[in-house]
Amino acid sequence: MxxxxxxxxxxxxxxxxxxxxxxxxxxxxxxxxxxxxxxxxxxxxxxxxxxxxxxxxxxxxxxxxxxxxxxxxxxxxxxxxxxxxxxxxxxxxxxxxxxxxxxxxxxxxxxxxxxxxxxxxxxxxxxxxxxxxxxxxxxxxxxxxxxxxxxxxxxxxxxxTDKRETIKDLDSLPYPAFDLIDISEYLPDGIEFIRKFTTKIDKRIYNSKRKRKMITIPTSRGCFGICSFCFRANRGIRVHSMKYVFDFIEYCIEKFDVGFFTFGDECFAPNKKRNWDFIEEYKRRNLDIIFRILGMRVDTVDKDILKAYKEIGCWMIEYGFESGNQKMLNIIDKRVTVEQNRQVAILTKEAAIYTSPALVLGMPGETNKTIRESIDFLKSLNFNFKQYQMTYALPIPGSPLYDFSRLTGIVKDEDEYLSSLDGDTGRAGNFHVNLTDESDEVVAKWVTTIRDEMDEYYLYRKYKIKLLIKIMLPLQKIYINYKKKHLWVILKNKIKNLFNSRLKNVKKGDIQGIYPRFKKPVNINIEELLDGLDYSKINIEMSLKKINEKLLLKIGS
Structure with a gap:
């Protein structure tokens, strides 16, 4: 040795x-x-x-x-x-x-x-x-x-030992040690990156003087939201001053030769004032960058803010929509309404800013009915093909969702559960934990159901004529068998193959690939715990934290 x-x-x-x-x-x-x-x-x-x-x-x-x-x-x-x-x-x-x-x-x-x-x-x-x-x-x-x-x-x-207080003045921290990593690994081509999301590209990105690299930076720490599936060591949000943020932006432009930015915060702006402060400082500095914002809340923007963001170079904003059903938003403790989500999504589209609604599937209380409402929500936005995301809820230590999993016995052995997680667990299509009252087979099909229905909606309604012409002309065999077979079924299969949009069918016997290793016991019924509560509006009494309190009383009795 x-x-x-x-x-x-x-x-x-x-x-x-x-x-x-x-x-x-x-x-x-x-x-x-x-x-x-x-x-x-x-x-x-x-x-x-x-x-x-x-x-x-x-x-x-x-x-x-x-x-x-x-x-x-x-x-x-x-x-x-x-x-x-x-x-x-x-x-x-x-x-x-x-x-x-x-x-x-x-x-x-x-x-x-x-x-x-x-x-x-x-x-x-x-x-x-x-x-x-x-x-x-x-x-x-x-x-x-x-x-x-x-x-x-x-x-x-x-x-x-005793809990440590949070750092009050984030500006007091030195810049991160960029020289200790290979920063080139984190500087993708900005134009190629945008093309992965949308074909409706702002012409400003093609400016010959624009530097093509993109970097992701933070402007704050934490979030004032308290979503049930989230963990953070310290509650609340602390932000860098606008001077620090824009000094840091200019530092990155000069040091790394970048012209594109991603602001990768959990919560980019705790209020509308923060958004306006950013816009005004951007203009004062006379910057010219193309950027996207992650972690924006729908209750911190409006039509004027979105218009202003578009004017200064914002091409994408990500919101945490999570669900198209108010009951599920309440359980998540989102403290916004479905209609707020819908209106901000539409306003963002009208401002010519890209956004991709993200759904969190399979939270406690999720049913076929709530999934149906999430599908209807996506359809109501009339967004482009495949312009949405989804993932199954995954209990993370420190979150109310993890507490629920421990209280209900979904996670009995923490080491076993944590050892089962990897980088792909929880991604769309990977069903790892059944937190609902529904059967494993039903929950496992939700991703496929959403994708199939959304494909049909976009392909057969919005692009119906264009695709029919595109597919009918070269497929003579389909035309010959027009009267013998169901043309619609044939076209449906051809269209889905063309766009590679179908997932493999859920197979009942595919235990390892479909069914979760961790599931809620049948004697715990979520709907019983929600009995008598008003689903139609924001209701913090429906939050998972409150459900956990009821579970503790039930277990104690």
Whole structure:
């Protein structure tokens, strides 16, 4: 076995692989941690397995060569729990004396993490201040109880220290350590990226002077929403000042030669004033960028705001519509109405800004009826072909949905459940957990039902004449058999094959591919818990958090 190579790295931050391919969102969590450490004289390093895709043995060899004093993991729940569990154990075996630290969203699963992985210390919430204090503490061999916002193993149990306050002034943080990652991996071609979404492209993007690369940046932390399927360590939203935001934009333009931006916040604007402040500062700086906004709420925009955004270069806004049924919006605790969602979607379309409604399927309380209303909602928007998204709800530790899963017995063994998650779990078409009163077979078909109905709606109504001409002319055999067979059925199949829009039929016997490993017990009935509540308007008494309170009373009795 080769000897350790001496370096001066204090903390090696490992970024686990996410999905089949890494996202375009840089690992800002680790990058901000690294900048905070540098500011206080420490030497961090980032090993980005998400882009490098080296195996565990390759990581072990890197650790051997770098020989950091400590090892950190930046973990998100879905794809990283099993990876961190396996890799941390291998690191422990190879380097038994190295302390391993975990930060990121996975810290919400602190108990199974400390029980089943080789992680020694968990840093909760924001880590920029905590990590510096922790490094100082470890360096001087002081008591870990003096560090707030962490959980650590001792000889007998897990020790939870006091909760750490959030960082009040986000502008006080240094810029993220871009030099510690290969930023080129996160700078896609802006024009090609837009073309993946829409063919109705603003002519401004073709300006010969425009730089073609796109970068994703944050402008805030958190969200004032409290959606039932979401987890965040700290409630509420804190925003960078407009000066900081636009200084950062100009910094990225100059440093990375970019002309396209994605603002990748959970909640881009907590109110309409924030939107107007952004628009006015953009104009004052006389910028010329093409951008999209993620995480906008429908109750923070109006017709004038959308028009102004279009004028300054916004091509896309993403909203969290979630469902076309008010009962489901209430259970999610969205605190908006279906009609609000519909009107903002239409206003966004009228402003010539692209948006793709995203549905969350299979939350507790979902039925064939609520799915039908979501389909009707999508149809009422009259958007373009395939202009929508959907995913099955997935319980994440720290969320009311996860609490529901634990209370109902859907998730009995946390280690088993978390180990079953990976980068593809929860994507459209992947049904992993049945949280509803409906059968597995019914829930499994919802994605197919929505896709088939929406395909029919767009292809047979909006594009009917165009497609009939396109398909009828070359298909002489269909024309010859016109009177012998059902032409409509034939055309339907040909059209769906042409657009590659049909999923494979759900097969009753395909247990591994269709049926979930985790499901709600039949003795827990969601509709009984909602009995007597008004579905027709915003009603916070229907939120999953309130349902959980009823479940606790039911279990206690």
């Amino acid at each position: 080769s000897s350790l190579y001496k370096t001066n790295v204090d903390l090696l931050l490992i970024i686990p692989p996410s999905r089949i391919k890494h996202t375009i969102y840089p690992p800002y969590g680790a990058m901000y941690i690294a900048s905070a450490l540098r500011q206080k004289g420490y030497t961090p390093m980032i090993l980005n397995v998400d882009t490098e895709r080296i195996n565990n043995q390759g990581v072990i060899e890197r650790v051997r060569q770098i020989n950091p004093k400590y090892i950190g993991f930046s973990g998100i729940v879905a794809p990283s729990y099993k990876y961190i569990k396996d890799l941390s154990r291998e690191i422990k075996q190879a380097f038994p004396n190295k302390i391993q630290i975990l930060g990121g969203g996975l810290t919400s699963a602190v108990e199974p993490v400390l029980q089943h992985t080789a992680i020694n210390i968990v840093v909760h919430g924001e880590g920029e201040i905590a990590i510096v204090e922790l490094m100082d503490c470890l360096k001087s061999n002081k008591d870990l109880n003096s560090i707030s916002g962490i959980t650590f193993k001792n000889e007998f149990s897990n020790v939870h």
